[in-house]
Amino acid sequence: MKPNKSLWAVLACLGLSACVSERVVLLPEPDGKPSALVIRSGGQQQVLDQPYEAVQRQGGSLTATTMPAAAVQERFGAVLAQMPPRPVSFVLYFLEGSSELTPESRAQFQAVRQELASRPVAEMLIVGHTDTVGDLRGNDALSLERASAMREALKAEGIDPGAVEVAGRGERELLVKTGDEVAEPRNRRVVIRIR
């Protein structure tokens, strides 16, 4: 029997890593910050540190190349279209010693709601903070109360509380550095990180 040529080619590939071709391209950061990727393969190493630099691995060796934006779009457009939305943060502020939002932040809360509604399967981490008025333990409790109050408010808006994690950091991570027992409105806050 004469072996089928294309079948032989497939068989030759099984278990042979040399016939797996790979391609990697570095994409630009949205903020233009530098970034880099290190590719190691069979004792070889390539560093990509400019947007659209690429490396191709074929026949067992790495080759440096570039993949312009148009080529990235052609090859990866459908993949990139499925990328989950980038996480965003909101900061809301509270009245002194309480877990009640300031009037300005109450308005901002609506922006949080809108953001949540616009996302596929939004998840959140809400971290509460306080200023330095009061003792450390009391502020740990107050910061957690603030985060929990936000979770309750979102629950009332129909947001699944299972998708919300809360934490309190008390006066341990001040936004504005102050001495002890200083009332500072900008430190009385929650940071809502939506992913």
Next chain:
Amino acid sequence: MIKPQWLLATLFVWSANHLLAAESAGTVKRVSGQVQVERGSERLKAGPGMAIFVADKVRTGSDGAVGITLKDETLLSAGANSLLSLDKFSFDQTTHQGAMRTTVKRGRLAVVTGKLAKTSPETVEFHTPNSILGVRGTEFALEVNAHETE
């Protein structure tokens, strides 16, 4: 003396409980076409909101694509005919310490790295059949054309 089979049984129960108690590593955000998650011997149809766990394999069909966000805010999107596995993932929400390893067996994957890549980039790795990618605060895309079938 404890019989070895008892010990094995105990270990098995312990690890099963451990698995059940394990926290998810991420969440499926977007799905189009055929996407399957392989978890142990289970084959689950992926949909938005599905939790992803360490050791899960994600397989997309010829019309499939999927977007996943991990807890450290790593964003992953895979195209058609892809197979990836989340080999390793741990992340402390407070300290941002942990580690992750994702393997792309075949197909196309785009990545926006998250907090782990900022806090401890040396613990973040992407593997392909022949290469290991290390990241330094990075967005990238990769493709593996494998003739193997798995």
